[in-house]
Amino acid sequence: MIASVFVLASIVIVALLVVALVVVGLVRRRRGPAPVAPMAPLPDLLVTEIAERPVLDEEPTLGSRLGASRGVFDRVRSIAGTGALTGEQLEVVEEVLLRSDVGVSTTEVVLAVLRRDGAPDGVAATVRRILRESLVDERHVAVDAEPGRVAVWLFVGVNGVGKTTTIGKLAHREIGAGRKVVLAAGDTFRAAAAEQLTTWAERTGADVVRAGEGADPGSVIHDALGRASARGADLVLADTAGRRANSTNLLDELAKVRRVADRAPGQVLETFMVLDATTGQNALAQAREFLAAASVTGIVLTKLDGTARGGIVVAIERELSIPVKFVGVGEGVADLIPFDPDEFVDSLIRA
Amino acid sequence: MFDALSDRLERIGASLRSRGRLSDADLDQALSDVRVALLEADVELSVVRAFIEALRVRLAGQSLSQSLSPGQQVIKAVHEQLIDVLGGSALKVTYASRPPTVIVLAGLQGAGKTTTAAKLAAWFKQQGRQPYLVAADLQRPAAVEQLRVLGGQIGVDVFSEPSSPVEVARRGVAEAARIGRDVVIIDTAGRLAIDQALMDEVRAISDATSPHYTFLVIDAVTGQDAVLTARAFHEVLELSGIIVTKLDYDARGGAVLSARGVVGRPIVFASTGEKVGDFDLFHPDRMASRILGMGDALSLIEQAERTMDPEIVAASAGRMMDGSFTLDDFLAQLNQVRKMGSLGGLMRLMPGVTKEMRTAAANVDDRELNKIEAIIRSMTPRERREPVIIDGSRRSRIAAGSGTTVNAVNQLLKQFGEMRKMMRQMGGANPSLPPQMGKLAALAARRGGDELPPGFEALGAGMRSAPVSAGPKGKKKKGGRVTPPKQR
Ligand SMILES: Nc1nc2c(ncn2[C@@H]2O[C@H](COP(=O)(O)OP(=O)(O)OP(=O)(O)O)[C@@H](O)[C@H]2O)c(=O)[nH]1
Numbered sequence: 001m002i003a004s005v006f007v008l009a010s011i012v013i014v015a016l017l018v019v020a021l022v023v024v025g026l027v028r029r030r031r032g033p034a035p036v037a038p039m040a041p042l043p044d045l046l047v048t049e050i051a052e053r054p055v056l057d058e059e060p061t062l063g064s065r066l067g068a069s070r071g072v073f074d075r076v077r078s079i080a081g082t083g084a085l086t087g088e089q090l091e092v093v094e095e096v097l098l099r100s101d102v103g104v105s106t107t108e109v110v111l112a113v114l115r116r117d118g119a120p121d122g123v124a125a126t127v128r129r130i131l132r133e134s135l136v137d138e139r140h141v142a143v144d145a146e147p148g149r150v151a152v153w154l155f156v157g158v159n160g161v162g163k164t165t166t167i168g169k170l171a172h173r174e175i176g177a178g179r180k181v182v183l184a185a186g187d188t189f190r191a192a193a194a195e196q197l198t199t200w201a202e203r204t205g206a207d208v209v210r211a212g213e214g215a216d217p218g219s220v221i222h223d224a225l226g227r228a229s230a231r232g233a234d235l236v237l238a239d240t241a242g243r244r245a246n247s248t249n250l251l252d253e254l255a256k257v258r259r260v261a262d263r264a265p266g267q268v269l270e271t272f273m274v275l276d277a278t279t280g281q282n283a284l285a286q287a288r289e290f291l292a293a294a295s296v297t298g299i300v301l302t303k304l305d306g307t308a309r310g311g312i313v314v315a316i317e318r319e320l321s322i323p324v325k326f327v328g329v330g331e332g333v334a335d336l337i338p339f340d341p342d343e344f345v346d347s348l349i350r351a
Numbered sequence: 352m353f354d355a356l357s358d359r360l361e362r363i364g365a366s367l368r369s370r371g372r373l374s375d376a377d378l379d380q381a382l383s384d385v386r387v388a389l390l391e392a393d394v395e396l397s398v399v400r401a402f403i404e405a406l407r408v409r410l411a412g413q414s415l416s417q418s419l420s421p422g423q424q425v426i427k428a429v430h431e432q433l434i435d436v437l438g439g440s441a442l443k444v445t446y447a448s449r450p451p452t453v454i455v456l457a458g459l460q461g462a463g464k465t466t467t468a469a470k471l472a473a474w475f476k477q478q479g480r481q482p483y484l485v486a487a488d489l490q491r492p493a494a495v496e497q498l499r500v501l502g503g504q505i506g507v508d509v510f511s512e513p514s515s516p517v518e519v520a521r522r523g524v525a526e527a528a529r530i531g532r533d534v535v536i537i538d539t540a541g542r543l544a545i546d547q548a549l550m551d552e553v554r555a556i557s558d559a560t561s562p563h564y565t566f567l568v569i570d571a572v573t574g575q576d577a578v579l580t581a582r583a584f585h586e587v588l589e590l591s592g593i594i595v596t597k598l599d600y601d602a603r604g605g606a607v608l609s610a611r612g613v614v615g616r617p618i619v620f621a622s623t624g625e626k627v628g629d630f631d632l633f634h635p636d637r638m639a640s641r642i643l644g645m646g647d648a649l650s651l652i653e654q655a656e657r658t659m660d661p662e663i664v665a666a667s668a669g670r671m672m673d674g675s676f677t678l679d680d681f682l683a684q685l686n687q688v689r690k691m692g693s694l695g696g697l698m699r700l701m702p703g704v705t706k707e708m709r710t711a712a713a714n715v716d717d718r719e720l721n722k723i724e725a726i727i728r729s730m731t732p733r734e735r736r737e738p739v740i741i742d743g744s745r746r747s748r749i750a751a752g753s754g755t756t757v758n759a760v761n762q763l764l765k766q767f768g769e770m771r772k773m774m775r776q777m778g779g780a781n782p783s784l785p786p787q788m789g790k791l792a793a794l795a796a797r798r799g800g801d802e803l804p805p806g807f808e809a810l811g812a813g814m815r816s817a818p819v820s821a822g823p824k825g826k827k828k829k830g831g832r833v834t835p836p837k838q839r
């Protein structure tokens with residue numbers, strides 16, 4: 001360990017020294033009379049683009065291509081070829097899948113199957129079947145804790161994906177099912193995150209436990225568990241701060257939060273990674289990291305009411321076997337539905 | 352994927368050079384590799400196509416240079432093409448002749464508008480302006496409160512009232528004019544481009560406030576949807592530019608390219624972290640390197656300039672070159688590095704570093720570095736200067752003193768020996784730098800407009816074969832200045 005850390009540190013040091021060797025003279029000179037940048041006059045023109053417009057914009061074909069792409073999906077359905085597929089047919093399939101954010105490698109897999117087996121029932125049906133088969137089978141949502149313990153659902157994800165909103169929606173759903181729900185405002189980092197969750201508590205009739213900004217998220221969840229068991233609540237929905245998935249420290253912190261939540265009387269039954277449907281290929285990395293740090297048990301795919309298709313979850317299910325359990329389709333309290341794989345695959349192909 | 356791209360392109364045989372140009376088959380192969388890499392970076396499909404076609408034209412007409420391998424030449428062309436599409440060079444932000452300059456931020460839910468509003472305000476403040484924030488997101492619970500808290504943190508007043516978004520925006524601007532603020536930033540609710548009612552609303556906000564700038568805030572992790580969103584917002588609002596957020600995620604950020612391509616408006620600002628200061632003008636050249644997975648050497652250099660103490664660094668750098676680098680130097684430099692940021696963060700910016708190294712660096716715990724420091728601090732001054740004298744009993748003493756093990760001390764000394772060996776090679780009669788460092792040095796030199804320092808001239812020659820922007824050729828092209836003017 002020491003050895004590798006030392007090597008890494010020395011690489012950075014050497015690199016910076018090299019930079020320094022070159023720059024030092026410059027830094028010294030700067031210490032002389034500092035060149036005062038003259039304040040720009042205040043023209044009416046606001047954005048000055050220094051560079052020429054790239055060729056790309058002037059190509060009118062870009063927009064029309066995009067427009068045309070919509071028809072592509074219809075073309076897939078109309079391709080009723082059996083047996084071997086033509087190059088053009090394969091291209092259309094590729095385009096449909098890539099545009100849904102399914103990703104290059106999953107798309108390659110689908111194309112390989114098509115090339116090998118052809119499309120006996122028509123292209124669209126075959127693609128639908130291949131995609132459907134690559135999804136996981138089990139999407140059970142666990143809500144009953146061991147006797148004497150309180151079920152906890154933990155919500156994790158990157159910034160702005162819809163964690164807090166999803167908690168509001170699920171609170172509504174579970175309260176509707178007759179459960180007593182406590183919300184834990186475990187995002188003590190973002191400004192006004194607790195206020196936001198409190199609003200959802202008011203909307204749904206859930207109880208909420210919060211602490212001041214900068215408080216330890218673990219202790220908020222601990223308190224929420226105390227409150228929940230004292231009041232005989234069935235379920236604690238625990239919010240966490242949005243965090244990037246490429247920071248070991250932030251992920252460690254999350255692992256710690258999960259451990260606290262899983263200590264009696266708490267029992268973590270579900271850890272939901274909330275994923276924004278507009279997310280591209282980075283979603284796979286997010287899922288991998290959150291899975292390792294917090295043992296994610298399911299995905300909530302939000303913002304499917306927009307134009308994004310969320311195809312990357314196919315790759316996530318295929319490669320990491322994390323099932324999508326719910327989808328978010330709006331900002332209202334009722335805008336959450338259980339994930340239906342058949343419908344989802346249809347929507348990818350229909351687009 | 353792009354890491355692999357450079358490798359794959361490098362493999363395009365050097366034998367081709369004699370023919371003076373790429374064969375059609377090689378070109379097709381290269382373009383297909385580039386296509387996959389762009390798709391994996393989330394660049395939208397039609398933007399990818401347009402890009403590949405433009406790249407084909409660029410490469411087909413070009414005769415191969417003598418100093419670059421065909422693969423390097425392809426990478427260079429990709430890089431240049433990326434910069435072109437991303438907007439050539441950094442942009443200047445100027446102000447309305449009759450203040451206040453009004454700015455509207457719009458975008459999808461969760462793109463980061465509210466945080467961006469605050470960061471933007473802080474940025475203008477730093478430019479000597481007097482910004483004012485207007486909280487017109489009445490949709491998301493506690494959005495107004497969030498902006499108020501952020502405003503408080505950066506010392507910028509926030510206008511809010513419980514009326515309607517359009518009314519808030521209108522009155523906010525009027526209030527700013529009344530109290531003499533010269534930049535007004537209006538935060539609006541997140542909305543889907545297909546939500547007609549909400550798009551009408553943001554249009555009404557725009558009509559009511561006649562903004563000088565309308566920025567689309569877009570998340571760097573966005574996938575193929577980026578173009579649909581960007582186009583829809585552009586149709587309704589006539590965007591003046593784009594602000595990209597969450598560039599600190601590991602995403603390649605191809606969405607930026609897509610959005611830029613489809614609306615033809617510049618990307619003006621980039622947000623790279625959760626802190627208010629993690630925000631600056633957008634640099635297309637750096638983004639191009641990022642999409643290509645080539646690190647972001649310029650940011651690294653700038654960061655170094657900002658935080659390193661030139662005296663301390665200069666002394667150690669000298670000793671590095673003449674082979675007398677000591678553990679004291681190491682300790683001093685380690686402190687400089689730690690001041691600059693995490694090892695992982697710095698490594699991410701370095702060109703030519705493998706993915707494994709990046710991951711390893713990202714996972715280095717601060718405590719490990721503390722341990723290294725503790726070991727060195729437990730040595731006597733003489734031991735630090737002459738580690739050869741550290742025998743078995745000294746090792747036990749050092750281990751005990753630093754609360755580590757003899758094994759750890761052994762490892763550290765061994766690695767330090769290796770480091771010195773590497774340094775001696777760099778500084779000897781035939782100086783040779785690892786390629787990525789050569790590139791760093793070349794970039795640093797270009798930045799300062801300086802010649803390479805003594806001892807590095809020989810490296811300069813080697814560097815010329817380094818791919819892409821490091822070469823002196825890219826430099827002259829755009830009026831002699833590739834690096835954007837420094838803002839602060
Ligand atoms: N259209 C739509 N918007 C959604 C959906 N889910 C969440 N949102 C919106 O997305 C935005 C971000 O949601 P939040 O719940 O604050 O996201 P978060 O993950 O808690 O964000 P942080 O705590 O800041 O990381 C809000 O404006 C929500 O209203 C959805 O399914 N559809």
Ligand SMILES: [Mg+2]
Nearest residue numbers: 163164187193
């Ligand atoms: Mg939240």
